[in-house]
Amino acid sequence: MNKEIVLEAIKLRKTYSNGELKVEALKNIDLTIYKGEMLAIMGASGSGKSTLLNLIGALDAPSDGTIKIKNRIISNYHKEPYATQYRSEYIGFIFQDYNLLKDLTVEENLALPLILMNKDSKTIKEEVGKYIDLVGLGGKEKVRPYKLSGGQQQRVAIARALITNPPLLLADEPTGNLDYQTSEEILNIIKDLQEALDQSIVIVTHDPQVATFADRVLFIHNGKIVNEYVKKAKAGDIDKILHMLKNSMRC
Numbered sequence: 571m572n573k574e575i576v577l578e579a580i581k582l583r584k585t586y587s588n589g590e591l592k593v594e595a596l597k598n599i600d601l602t603i604y605k606g607e608m609l610a611i612m613g614a615s616g617s618g619k620s621t622l623l624n625l626i627g628a629l630d631a632p633s634d635g636t637i638k639i640k641n642r643i644i645s646n647y648h649k650e651p652y653a654t655q656y657r658s659e660y661i662g663f664i665f666q667d668y669n670l671l672k673d674l675t676v677e678e679n680l681a682l683p684l685i686l687m688n689k690d691s692k693t694i695k696e697e698v699g700k701y702i703d704l705v706g707l708g709g710k711e712k713v714r715p716y717k718l719s720g721g722q723q724q725r726v727a728i729a730r731a732l733i734t735n736p737p738l739l740l741a742d743e744p745t746g747n748l749d750y751q752t753s754e755e756i757l758n759i760i761k762d763l764q765e766a767l768d769q770s771i772v773i774v775t776h777d778p779q780v781a782t783f784a785d786r787v788l789f790i791h792n793g794k795i796v797n798e799y800v801k802k803a804k805a806g807d808i809d810k811i812l813h814m815l816k817n818s819m820r821c
């Protein structure tokens with residue numbers, strides 16, 4: 571059975587120029603993301619992980635290359651007004667710092683993306699209630715983010731990212747500000763949602779604990795994909811991932 575492809579990145583390149591200095595952050599990256607999979611991208615600091623995520627999410631423009639999403643090439647996907655449209659139609663984001671709106675309550679934070687999509691108030695109410703339940707935040711609807719723990723804030727951010735039903739969820743170090751136990755809780759929620767919603771997810775991380783939740787791990791070094799690990803069984807995952815991470819950093 572062929573796996574459905576959600577996104578293809580074809581020969582993506584990114585060169586940053588600071589005056590005379592040029593940094594080749596990504597060198598001809600080819601990448602395929604399948605429906606329902608959780609893909610982790612790992613690599614040392616400066617290897618190009620965030621740059622890759624930012625290009626897939628149209629938060630930054632590639633120097634060269636193409637993005638094909640749901641089998642369509644979106645020309646100029648990274649230029650306005652297409653970038654905003656691309657992000658709202660195809661991408662949900664989760665960040666390390668949650669990026670919630672401080673002056674809005676939990677339910678208002680969740681409602682906002684739906685309001686921007688011109689959904690009617692009945693749908694908004696139903697969807698907000700559904701996603702609050704899915705991330706286990708019942709009872710916190712009227713609370714503002716600063717009164718929540720880091721883990722609870724990240725749950726709000728996950729619900730907000732998924733409420734628009736995006737084909738692809740992008741997460742940049744989603745557990746970077748959380749302790750070990752809270753990270754496990756958040757990763758379990760993301761994993762449960764992946765399975766319940768058949769959600770495609772890309773997670774950028776330094777953390778082998780995070781990568782053990784992924785179905786596939788890509789290792790990136792100096793702007794190139796240097797290794798790939800496809801999960802077969804849970805036991806021993808962390809050792810294999812650590813080993814491959816160390817090897818990829820020697821490439």
Ligand SMILES: Nc1ncnc2c1ncn2[C@@H]1O[C@H](COP(=O)(O)OP(=O)(O)OP(=O)(O)O)[C@@H](O)[C@H]1O
Pocket residue numbers: 586587588593594595613614615616617618619620621622776
């Ligand atoms: N705006 C920028 N201007 C110039 N160089 C940049 C810029 N952003 C990133 N870089 C460089 O591009 C390379 C890749 O950076 P990137 O942030 O993608 O790495 P990363 O793997 O996400 O690192 P980290 O894990 O530390 O976040 C690095 O050499 C970095 O210094």
